[in-house]
Amino acid sequence: MRILLFTGKGGVGKSTVAAGTAALAAAAGQRTLVLSTDAAHSLADAFGAPVGSEPTEVAERLFVQQVDAQLRFEQSWAEIQGYLLSVLDVAGVDPVAAEELTVIPGAEEVLALLELRLHALSGEWDVVVVDCAPTAETLRLLALPEALGWYMERVLPTQRRVVKALKPVLTRAAGVPMPGDGLFDAVERLHAELDEVHTLLSGPDASVRLVLTPEAVVLAEARRSYTSLSLFGYRVDGVVANRVFPAEGADDWRAGWVVAQDAVLAEVDQSFAGLPVWRSEYRPAEPVGVEALRTLAAEVYAGADPLAVPEGEGPFRVERTASGAVLHLSLPFVTRTEVGLARNGDELVVTVGSYRRLLTLPAGLARLQVAGARVDEGELRVRFADPAHADATEKVT
Structure with a gap:
């Protein structure tokens, strides 16, 4: 199963490029799912069709799903959150404030990627395209499995033994409920699932595609993302430069933009030397619907295989x-x-x-x-x- 993740700074058009790539893959005969893990879903808008929290067929062999991040959060975090709430309740913390304190920032976006694990296990898909949350939120995932793994291997076993031995004494002395086996098991399950996701995303059939617009600030963030993705073992297989002003027929105002963008695009080519850099021109109208998205992607990749597995051993x-x-x-x-x-x-x-x-x-x-x-x-x-x-x-x- 080929896995393609699209990420980039908010507002650069990554959802449109991801949707177009998925539409092109489906047209080539691949059973394709495009999955949005971004809390601010926009795939339904891109396809111009109603999309729910389960895979919805929008064209032949093309399915779209906008993950219900809140549902995934409740399924994976509920038991852990319940214990934390009980501790804060004993401490006299207001229930509304306690609920906010027990939610890890960005956890919903991270846990939404657990949906990818389920689809990989199902064996239903040839291609899964993931429209990720903006860069900062996506990068939260990278350190979590390994950091949690360190806790699981070194701290959790000892903590479980200590709690079992001292639970009656600690509960009476402190008046705070001690964690039971159910809580430890929930943490272990969460770690195992996240570790599977990390293995999938850093495997030979998965890669990340960076989407940017030709602006200096956006390029700077894309460079940082490339570094961070490589640090954690994720393979970047290409860059899509989106919303490039066409040089032909430009009036004075647009001609100024063309010159400015050309300077940044030269830096893009230099920064990502060795990687394909695809360009998508600014269009007179926003591409909406399967046909428009497929046409956009066909122009972007210009005959290149958008699903080609990157060569080499990885980072x-x-x-x-x-x-x-x-x-x-x-x-x-x-x-x-x-x-x-x-x-x-x-x-x-x-x-x-x-x-x-x-x-x-x-x-x-x-x-x-x-x-x-x-x-x-x-x-x-x-x-x-x-x-x-x-x-x-x-x-x-």
């Missing part, structure tokens, strides 16, 4: 050497001063700006020491060597 790989191994992690646009690196047991902690990833090292690397690290041509390279021969250092050079 994360390990190369074996005579003295040990080298870990390669693609970090586009990053300089060495922006990267923090630390070793904690069998984990490598990589920090880039405000994002941090805990990389659990394969067994073959975990027994080795970090012998050096450097950032070179947009890639972090960490050298590992046998402890008997390594002059261990974790400084990034």
Whole structure:
């Protein structure tokens, strides 16, 4: 099953491009689902058809679904939220305020992606196109499975044992309800489901497509997104530059825009060298409906296969050497001063700006020491060597 995710800064037209790509895939004979996880759904508007929280057929082999994020939130978070509410109730917190305090910002958008897991397990689809929430919300997903995994492996087992042993004493002493097995099980289920989603999205048949408009601010965010997506192992397979003013027939006002956009588009080509950059011209009317969307996508991809699986090993790989191994992690646009690196047991902690990833090292690397690290041509390279021969250092050079 081919999985394509579209993301970008709010208002750049990612929903339109995602819908058009899905329409083109269905026209090519692929049973296609386009799925919106954005709380501000707009697929129904794009297709000009009523769309609900279950897959709705809008054309032959083309189905659309706008995920009910609130429902997914209630299904996956209800038991955890219920316990938190009981604790806040004992503390005397107002019920309305307590309910707000027990909702993680962005959780609905993240949990909506659990719908993707169900569709992957169903085996009904050849292609799933995901119209993600704007970039900031989408990136919340990236760190969550690994961070939760760290808690599950190191903290939760101990916490469960402590609570079982001390529950009667703690409940009487503090007057606060202690978590039961049901709560721990709910957290474990949530982690397992999110981990499956992460595996799907970072797998060989999945990739992310960035949508932008030719504006300096939008390009800057797209570059940051490319870095963050690579940090967490997500493969970016191309960029769609949307709403490009055509040069022909431009009056003086539009000619000024053409010049300004050309300058930014040159930066786009340079920034994403090695990736296809497709362009979508500004249209005289908004494309609405399956036919209009399919026509737009056909013009954007201009004969290229929009479902082509990206080649290569992805942003994360390990190369074996005579003295040990080298870990390669693609970090586009990053300089060495922006990267923090630390070793904690069998984990490598990589920090880039405000994002941090805990990389659990394969067994073959975990027994080795970090012998050096450097950032070179947009890639972090960490050298590992046998402890008997390594002059261990974790400084990034």
